Amino acid sequence: MAILEVNDLSITFKQYTNGLKKKYIKVISSLNISVEAGEILAVVGASGSGKSLLAHAILGILPSNAKVSGTIKFNGEILTSARQEALRGREIALVPQSVNYLDPLMRVGKQVRTSVKKGNEAKAQREVFERYRLKSDVDKMYPFQLSGGMARRTLLSTAMVSGARVIIADEPTPGLDPAVINEALNHFRDVADNGNAVMLITHDIESALKIADKIAVLYAGSTVEVAPANNFTGNGEKLRHPYSKGLWRALPQNEFIPIPGSQPHPSTLPSGCLFEPRCVKATLECTKAQPVMRELRNGIVRCIHAT
Numbered sequence: 001m002a003i004l005e006v007n008d009l010s011i012t013f014k015q016y017t018n019g020l021k022k023k024y025i026k027v028i029s030s031l032n033i034s035v036e037a038g039e040i041l042a043v044v045g046a047s048g049s050g051k052s053l054l055a056h057a058i059l060g061i062l063p064s065n066a067k068v069s070g071t072i073k074f075n076g077e078i079l080t081s082a083r084q085e086a087l088r089g090r091e092i093a094l095v096p097q098s099v100n101y102l103d104p105l106m107r108v109g110k111q112v113r114t115s116v117k118k119g120n121e122a123k124a125q126r127e128v129f130e131r132y133r134l135k136s137d138v139d140k141m142y143p144f145q146l147s148g149g150m151a152r153r154t155l156l157s158t159a160m161v162s163g164a165r166v167i168i169a170d171e172p173t174p175g176l177d178p179a180v181i182n183e184a185l186n187h188f189r190d191v192a193d194n195g196n197a198v199m200l201i202t203h204d205i206e207s208a209l210k211i212a213d214k215i216a217v218l219y220a221g222s223t224v225e226v227a228p229a230n231n232f233t234g235n236g237e238k239l240r241h242p243y244s245k246g247l248w249r250a251l252p253q254n255e256f257i258p259i260p261g262s263q264p265h266p267s268t269l270p271s272g273c274l275f276e277p278r279c280v281k282a283t284l285e286c287t288k289a290q291p292v293m294r295e296l297r298n299g300i301v302r303c304i305h306a307t
């Protein structure tokens, strides 16, 4: 059974334009993902595709002007806001994208110790800092005294000591040196191998492929494909969606040819398939409705033409 399951998630923001006119912007539409115990799901997609909002929706930390529909389940049970609050930091932990999430007024060693829910706090904190190469003088520092990389390693440590069943890491590694990136990736693999689930949000498909079991590709606020990691190979011939194939081929180590056009802004989404305006396979049918997610060759895809 999936530990974490997101079904048909949509998020709309209510905004006031000048003259106090209300405007609704749909930033996530009909998004589906699930992660099983023992699994790492990597979530990839361009900037603005909705990766962080997905993470914040699961944690229940969206801004108050966000309207959410669809269901999010943890351990088979619906995550209500009361449950989200009870589980946050205990059963579901976040490695936030921004280092501003550190408490500016608390020494970082203490911040990490506070996250330890079981066992010896001091021991767990020192061990995780050793793992991330943070010397003992860092324990007593305040966030403003840390470099960007040290702050990231502190955020990683905070989530890793929590003992959570689900770790959601939102771009956890930018600015870290390759040895520490590898350490963090191996640590995620260990956490998953111990029967937990990891959702790794990243721009770095290459790194994600080293450890992930499945990759979910987001486009303009929706999932277009979820595929086993080993499908990201060769020319992308094993992938199902034209966007996933394009994203894969656009990598510098592959053909390095970008997909023409750009991802639509949430305020001007196409009415049919969200990728239709840029898709070489598009037909009139594609402009009519957003395709549903369907199973195909051991993965899922949102495209009527995928084979």
Ligand SMILES: Nc1ncnc2c1ncn2[C@@H]1O[C@H](COP(=O)(O)OP(=O)(O)OP(=O)(O)O)[C@@H](O)[C@H]1O
Pocket (backbone or CB within 6 Å): 013, 025, 027, 045, 046, 047, 048, 049, 050, 051, 052, 053, 054, 063, 097, 266
């Ligand atoms: N509070 C908000 N109000 C209105 N729109 C928002 C808000 N927060 C995010 N958005 C919009 O929602 C979309 C998705 O944002 P999100 O931060 O989830 O993207 P992302 O995939 O995490 O991008 P990145 O890779 O740059 O971190 C973007 O178009 C963004 O402008």
Ligand code: NI
Pocket (backbone or CB within 6 Å): 051, 052, 053, 097, 170
């Ligand atoms: Ni983000």
